[in-house]
Amino acid sequence: MPPTARERVRAELTAEITAAARRQLAEVGAAALSLRAVARELGMASSALYRYFPSRDDLLTRLIIDGYDALGAAAEAADDPAAPPRERWLAVCRAVRAWAREHPHEYALLYGSPVPGYAAPRDTVPAASRVGVALGRVLGDAARAGALPDTDGERDPGLVSEEAVAVLGGEHPALDEAVRVRALLAWSALYGTLSFELFGHFAGSVQDADRYFDRAMGELAGLIGL
Amino acid sequence: MPPTARERVRAELTAEITAAARRQLAEVGAAALSLRAVARELGMASSALYRYFPSRDDLLTRLIIDGYDALGAAAEAADDPAAPPRERWLAVCRAVRAWAREHPHEYALLYGSPVPGYAAPRDTVPAASRVGVALGRVLGDAARAGALPDTDGERDPGLVSEEAVAVLGGEHPALDEAVRVRALLAWSALYGTLSFELFGHFAGSVQDADRYFDRAMGELAGLIGL
DNA sequence: TCGATGTGAGAGCAGTGCTCTCTGTCGAGA
DNA sequence: TCTCGACAGAGAGCACTGCTCTCACATCGA
Numbered sequence: 001m002p003p004t005a006r007e008r009v010r011a012e013l014t015a016e017i018t019a020a021a022r023r024q025l026a027e028v029g030a031a032a033l034s035l036r037a038v039a040r041e042l043g044m045a046s047s048a049l050y051r052y053f054p055s056r057d058d059l060l061t062r063l064i065i066d067g068y069d070a071l072g073a074a075a076e077a078a079d080d081p082a083a084p085p086r087e088r089w090l091a092v093c094r095a096v097r098a099w100a101r102e103h104p105h106e107y108a109l110l111y112g113s114p115v116p117g118y119a120a121p122r123d124t125v126p127a128a129s130r131v132g133v134a135l136g137r138v139l140g141d142a143a144r145a146g147a148l149p150d151t152d153g154e155r156d157p158g159l160v161s162e163e164a165v166a167v168l169g170g171e172h173p174a175l176d177e178a179v180r181v182r183a184l185l186a187w188s189a190l191y192g193t194l195s196f197e198l199f200g201h202f203a204g205s206v207q208d209a210d211r212y213f214d215r216a217m218g219e220l221a222g223l224i225g226l
Numbered sequence: 227m228p229p230t231a232r233e234r235v236r237a238e239l240t241a242e243i244t245a246a247a248r249r250q251l252a253e254v255g256a257a258a259l260s261l262r263a264v265a266r267e268l269g270m271a272s273s274a275l276y277r278y279f280p281s282r283d284d285l286l287t288r289l290i291i292d293g294y295d296a297l298g299a300a301a302e303a304a305d306d307p308a309a310p311p312r313e314r315w316l317a318v319c320r321a322v323r324a325w326a327r328e329h330p331h332e333y334a335l336l337y338g339s340p341v342p343g344y345a346a347p348r349d350t351v352p353a354a355s356r357v358g359v360a361l362g363r364v365l366g367d368a369a370r371a372g373a374l375p376d377t378d379g380e381r382d383p384g385l386v387s388e389e390a391v392a393v394l395g396g397e398h399p400a401l402d403e404a405v406r407v408r409a410l411l412a413w414s415a416l417y418g419t420l421s422f423e424l425f426g427h428f429a430g431s432v433q434d435a436d437r438y439f440d441r442a443m444g445e446l447a448g449l450i451g452l
Numbered sequence: 453t454c455g456a457t458g459t460g461a462g463a464g465c466a467g468t469g470c471t472c473t474c475t476g477t478c479g480a481g482a
Numbered sequence: 483t484c485t486c487g488a489c490a491g492a493g494a495g496c497a498c499t500g501c502t503c504t505c506a507c508a509t510c511g512a
Contacts, residue, residue: 004479005478005479006478006479006488006489006490010489010490029339030339031257031339031341034467034468034469035468035469035470036467036468036469037468044491044492045491045492045493046468046469046470047470047471047472047491047492047493047494048490048491048492050469050470050471051489051490051491055469055470056468056469056470108339108340109339111421111425111427112338112339112340112425113255113256113257113334113335113338113339113425114334114338114425114426115257120426125429128427158433158434158437159432159433159434159437159438159441160431160432160433160438161430161431161432161433163430163431164430164431164432167431181438181441181442181445182445184428184431184432184438184442185415185419185442185445185446188415188418188419188421188422188427188428188442189411189414189415189418189419190418191418191421191422191427192414192415192416192417192418192419192421193411193414193415193418195337195414195417195418195421196414196417199337199338199339199340200340200346201337201354201414201417202410202414203351204387204389204390205386205387205389205390205393205410206385206386206387206390206410207384207385207386207387208384208385211384211385212385212386212407212410215385215407216407216410216411216414219407219408219411219449220411223445223449230509230510231509231510232457232458232459232509232510236458236459260498260499260500261499261500261501262498262499262500263499270460270461271460271461271462272499272500272501273460273461273462273463273501273502273503274459274460274461276500276501276502277458277459277460281500281501282499282500282501
């Protein structure tokens, strides 16, 4: 059956709340996100918000999932399956960086310190893995196309879990443990680089952030074998 | 002249405050660190704390500097100048990880999302660079000992700043732009790996965190040429 | 000894997340 | 068509936060 009028207006208001919260998030950051301020912006009593989100943490969860989804969508959109693997890897990395620079507070919410007393619920996992899946697709396609150089078949099983294997390109002879570990390392290095840039840890070390990022991601591509 | 009795008791109480704050930090995290709770623990009025720290942010700054110093000291203590470069690199990385795992909240305070509305003052910079300096010493010693393989002398000046060059081993023919960029990348990759581990982003991907970390840091050492 | 300085306490302000109660409205079933 | 129950919003209130101000007291140097 179609949604009733009440359900429609409820969905609308829910969307308005998350939109206002996202706006506030971009302005003051997650830690300073205030339910009352959101209510003020919408011209309603703070207590009324609790009809839509049982707690501030639930509102944060909504924002986290939305953030992961937006970031994942940006990464997927930047991936051109027809391009050479190395270019695909660089394109996805650049897209992640572009999104992070456009939404620094959301990035911090996703990849910065966890909010104390708040544990991300299971619902966030699928959205959170989208970027990893996108990178894994590049890896898997490269392996299937024979674009990954043969390794010495190094074996060190038990380092990377089954789930990660599935994400990181699936089973393929060219994707041995060594390649997967490097891919995982490159993945976290991407976020290490971004965090350092956005959180100001490069301080004066890096002159031209754009060029440094491209060089760094190129090094990582080389490390994986792309 | 010797410190007066007043100065002595003042210094003592200041130390007690930071100790209580650090204890609270370890329990509830930076975002939930409450001045009033610290005061309660010390059995004094919250307003009295403001005689010692003009604001909560100043107390946080103190904790941040102390944290950087403790982390830096751990890194320096783990470095044995007589060991081979690769072992030195791994030892420092392991020490950083060990400290981070023992003080996750402090690590999050140092390398997680910046506290909104709070800009780290200049005073934190020297303490913050200690780990970088320790890693840079390993790199410089390796270069001077001829332990770094010759690169193709790739030149891409302007990527890494003068200050970073000074930290990353100083001037040496074996330390060209390529090596420095890789060192910087490895440095941020170390923190990317730690953040992923501590903030739970590896989720189910990594089975044995200890072994994975060693492998990953080994890959980074190889990337630099150690 | 006296005045300047440092110190702590208490009250109070504006803000927070959250709960509870009360009122009004809307819509589906009798 | 009427009624009753589910739902939505408002307001007051609780316990908490960082921070400021004033007031009383202790200490210490001239």
